Amino acid sequence: MTGILARNEIADRLAAAGYIADPSLATALMLMDMLGRPLLLEGEAGVGKTEVAKALAKVHGSELIRLQCYEGLDRNEAIYEWNYQSQLLAIKIREQSDASALEEHIFSEKYLLERPVLAAIRRAQAPVLLIDEIDRADEEFEAFLLEVLSDFQVSIPELGTITAISIPRVVLTSNGTRELSDALRRRCLYHPLDFPDVDREARILVTRIPGIDAALALQLARLMQGVRKEGLSKTPGIAETLDWAAALVGLGVLRLDADREAVFDTLSCVLKTREDRARITREVTDRLIGKVA
């Protein structure tokens, strides 16, 4: 069991990679290595699920391979595909040659297109495989994925079975648009992500926005808590906070209560629907700023 990073070390390295993790997430990331299980992250849009995978790749200094799921995603797009154009050309060129030799030729590695899953198990150094928004894929794909995640081998009828050279670290994310199967949940380690508390959000801002004043970061983090409690139809996530902070820093704002006009003008960074925009009026903004000033 050598080579497994301790929890604190993972947390430190995550922080160095620009991700502020709470202890239980660091524990889960440590267990990924120890038990060789994938990690399932669940939470609302914008809480930083995808960022975890990116940071994890940095922590281990490995490549990040991303598979974005969507409705109708099938094996061909997730694992491998034959390069049909090249195959057709090859057939034309070798029209005179022996049929079985031709078949062997066009179904060889040379014509195989790697898709994320196949790519992830054929790397010399274990990469991080991010399976993003697994809940958007169909149930059949989920079942198939489960098979790959337990065996880490892929069988290609024309070529044979390809076993993993290295076992990738797999991170799955879910928004909860569809209920995932119990089998998949059981196979995975589980960690729900929530919006960060004030302290953590302020630390994230300080880490990610160069040149931000610590006091402004804290004010902004507290303001975001207030905004999220307003019952908006689209609750702003951490990415929105970062955008907003960058905008305010760019405008030279030092304190929120000193420059209310700029705060109101830059609300478009966090409010993404017409209803929400109408809801947070100038008065509401003033009230929210008043609470954090």
Added chain:
Amino acid sequence: MVVHPATQDIGFAVRRRVAGFLSTLRHSGFHVGLAESCDALAILANANIARPSAAKPALKALLCGCRSDWDRFDDLFDAFWFGRGVKSRVQTTPSRGPVQPSAFKGPHGRNDGAQTNLASDVERRVDEREFEATPDGRREGASRSESLGDVDFRKIADPDAMAEAHALAEQLARTMRTRLTRRDRLAARGRRIDLRRTIRASLPTGGTPIHVVHKRRRFKPLRLVVLLDASGSMNLYTAVFVRFVHGILDHFLEADAFLFHTSLVHVSDALREKDAGKALDRLSLMAKGVGGGTRIGDSLASFNRWHAVRVIHSRTCVMILSDGYDTGAPDVLGAEMAALRRRCKRIVWLNPLIGWDGYEPSARGMAAALPYVDLFAPAHSLDSLAAIEPYLAQL
């Protein structure tokens, strides 16, 4: 499954405790198996995280599968390992024998119960009915030959007749499902050839279209989400509705059920139990606090906040079975109904009180919710339940 070599060092006593903990979790609805036991031991065998403070988050990440597991884990962990707090939620299934005479407490004996049990409550209710004259003076209840269709559920007194009504309610849900899906299949006909994909598929065969790819209309089956009011005021109807919902869940392809009184409980798993009796038992364990006031607004709020994204899609019909007596603020209910209305296709509110003569939806909560309801229908008898089907079929 790989047994980690380090787990060999763990003593027998610890193994047993871990097995016990996992079985506790399993009883509480966690999906954990043998592989998880092995991994749990591996975690405990690891010197770095064997301390309780470190082992708890590690086991939590391993053994939880969803948000509700995650929220309950700490309590269960503390209860099992430190004997802290309430007893774990594991309870043995109460035996379902005939109601003992001692269980009969009379009409006022119901406040004895810190341990409210829906199933026995229901049966007791049935017993009570035998001893009471119903308001219209019918003592003996419906006769065997009498059609139960249009009889108000609260007027069915005979336990056998009640059982029959339960079975009929379930049967009704079943036929509704069959008819609704048959329509679905007809609608899914009419396939066309997808030229683009067919040509693409013909590439490996040198341009000869061997595999013809068909275009099919993407079809989302109608999903039914039932929110069942289990408060005290609904007591007379809860039992038969539970059977109806059980029938729906058992036979609809896509359905989810929630039960609410002062808070909201997700009960689909319990109700998917094939045996109606067992399902009722499990349900009674989950429905703590039955008989208290109803907070429909707050229950809907927690539904919208935590469950709606997951269980509602564009072809979802939300069915609320409630009498609309809300002890919470009516504007909360109104706001949550508005939010719910935006998400789903239809809201059907079944109110048993509509069947009563001279009923008007004047309860403040009901009045606040009514503008957002697409179909406001009675649900006091089997006929009224059956009358919903044509409406659902149109969706």
